[in-house]
Amino acid sequence: MSRFKKGDTVHVRTDYPQGHARAPYFTRGHQGHIEQITGPYPNAEELAYGRPGAQEPLYRVRFRQQALWPSYQGSPHDTLVADLYEHWLNPGDRS
């Protein structure tokens, strides 16, 4: 069962763990919307160390480029979608 549903606002954890972290740095601490729910897949951050990896939903999360990059020069319409495992996400502020 997935914790979030399509359209939910989510907040990527502001966290910098050692190891095979699969959330790109530039998404951490930012808010986005759930574009699509996929999986579950075994957590790749665990698989990388030979552990079995708990099954987790994998979300396709859409961000506004202007939110990710304060000096973004492209169109205000532009977006980025990253694939993030559920343990990287918290509920975001309603917006």
Add this chain to the structure above:
Amino acid sequence: MSHEDSHKDHAKEHQHSHGHPHPQQPDSEDEPYSHEQVMATALEELLSDKGLIAAGDMSSALDYWASKTPADGARLVARCWTDPAFAQRVGENVNAAAAELDMDIGTTPVVAITNTPDLHNVLVCTLCSCYPIGLLGESPGWYKSRAYRSRVVSEPRVVLAEFGTQISDETEVRVHDSTADLRYIVIPMRPEGTEELSEGELAEIVTRDCMIGTAVAKGLEE
């Protein structure tokens, strides 16, 4: 003269000194092995010694992946352009739709993202180099470069312009960062003026870069 004779003659010529050194063709063995090469070779030898892989398994696996080319992806796109029902099945499950065309693209789930007049999609893997090899073959060197991976997420329109691709400000540019279990293929828009082309001819105008999103499909006359 046989090949062996030619070799013998050549060897004979080199037995006498003729006063100047021959330039030697550089070879990969000239440099000491890197840590990664030593570890990869050690791993292959261990797998082989333990009987987990047989001689030739590694080279046949490499041959299998090297046999993949963007032609399969192009065939899939051309079918999407000519068969809306197929395009819908591609939207639901690319791996199953590819099997309908007798393509083996592997088991890693591939997601199709479709360009429209309002949306242009482009692919990257910022964390490593994830790429739909089963549909597009080995990725180009630039796709794995740090420059592409870091710049296409923060200034996609500048990078697209360097590929000769201009996208209107009215059109959303959406970057897809393939960071986990999914791989992507961009379904480009069918260019105008291609109504008369056959499915095979359409496949020829679908380039690898159209399916990464750094280019758009162009008609034959352009």
